[in-house]
Amino acid sequence: MENSATAGVIGKGKVILKLTSGKTSSLCNVLYVPSLRRNLVSGSLLNRAGLKIVLEGDKVVLTKNEDFVGKGYLSNGLFVLNIISINANASSSAYVIEYANLWHGRLGHVNFTSIRKLKDLRLINTSESHETGKCPICVESKFHKKPFKPVESRTTDLLELIHSDLANFRTTTSRGGKNYYVSFVDDYSRFIKIYLIKTKNEAGSMFLKFKAESENQLGKNIKRLRSDRGGEYSDKALKEFCESNGIIHEFTAPYSPQQNGIAERKNRTLKEMMNVMLLSSDLPDNMWREAVLSACFVFNRIPHKRVDKTLYELWKGHAPNLSYLKVWGCLAKVPFSALMKFTIGSKTFDCIFIGYAQNSAACRFMCLNDKTINESRDAEFFEHAFPLKQSLYAPSLSKRMHDPENTSIVSETPVSETVNTSNLRCEVELRRSKR
Known part of the structure; x- marks a missing residue:
C-alpha cells in the first residue's frame, strides 16, 4: 500500500482459486481485508500450496507435480492470474472465504463449540471453527452468575413437558409496543418458541396459541406444563383450560425459581444474544423486539448439547438450511x-x-x-x-x-x-x- 498506509484484518480463512484451466487451488490462512480493492497472492503462499512458479518474460506459469495448473500475465508491474470467480455473490475482495468469526456473527455470537458442531454436521462451510480471540462484544454484553445445577431431561418424546417463563422489558417498550415475551421450551428437543405481549395477563392466552400450533404441526399432545408461581400462570382461565385438556400444570416451589431453570436459562441466552446484536449494530434498545425474535430463530438452529442434531431437526424432523x-x-x-x-x-x-x-x-x-x-x-x-x-x-x-x-x-x-x-x-x- 502507498504512503505506508495500513488496513485492518477482520478475518482469516481458506480461499479456493479456480483458474481458467479448470483446475483449482486451495490457499489456507488467507487474510480477509475488505478495504483492499484487489486480491493479492504472494508467491511464497502459492509455493506453500504446492505450486511451482515459472517466469517466462511477461508470463507466469503455475504447475504442480509437473502438471499445468494455470497462468497469468504482467500488468502494471504485477502478474495477474487468470482466475474465474466461482461464486457470483462473493465479496468483491475475495472469491470464496468462510471463517469462524463471520459465522460467529451470523449465529448471534453463539459459542465456538456450537460452531464446531455445525461444521461437523456439515450445516455450515467454514475453514476454521476455533475462537481466534476474545470477542469484545461478547465480553461487553454477557455476564454470568454461578449457574444453577442443571436438571437432566427425563422425557423421551416431543411435548411431554413444556417449560415456560416470562421475560420482562417494562423499562424499554419495543417499537411495536410490547413489554414482555413469554417463552415455551420443549423439554425433549429444547426447541423454543416465544410470543411478544404487552401485559403479563396475555401469557395464558399465548399458551393456548402455542398448544394449538405445536399439537397441530406435530400430531402430539402436551402432557405437562411447568412454570413458576407468577400471577400470569395462576389465573383461573389457564387452570380450567389445563384441567379440561388433561394437562398437568406443575409449579415450582415457593421462592425456588431454580426449579424452572431450563426456561430461565433459555431466556437468559436469548437476552444475551439480543444484547449482542443491539450492541454490535448500534441499533437502539427499543429494537429489542426484532433482535430477540432473530435470536430465537438462530438459537433453534444450533446443535443440542447432548445430541448431534440441531434443536430445529429434533422438533421438525429435518435439518435446517x-x-x-x-x-x-x-x-x-x-x-x-x-x-x-x-x-x-x-x-x-x-x-x-x-x-x-x-x-x-x-x-x-x-x-x-x-x-x-x-x-x-x-x-x-x-x-x-x-x-x-x-x-x-x-x-x-x-x-x-x-x-x-x-x-x-x-x-x-x-x-x-x-x-x-x-x-x-x-x-x-x-x-x-x-x-
Missing part, C-alpha cells in the same frame, strides 16, 4: 418494484437487516430513508458494514435513533409490496431467490 443466515444489523441493498421502472438511477434502497420473516421465505429490513420496516426475498448483504455504528449515512441518524423522546423514527407501515407477517409465529425454511 443455514445458508441464508446473515449478520444482524448489517447493511443490505434491497430492490423495490417502484424503482425498477426507472431506466436511470439506483434500483435499491439502503436498509438495515433486522431479521427473518416468520411465515415466508423473506428477510426483514429497516429502510434508512424513511425508517419503515419491510420484508423482501431479494437483497445484497454487506456483513461487515453497520450503517448506524459507522455513521455512513447521516451524522445525526444514530443520535436520532437513540433519542428516547423521538418515537416516530420507525414506522411499521411498509412502503413497498411486502407482506406484514410480524404477528404470526411459525417456523419456515428460507431460500434465497434464484432470480
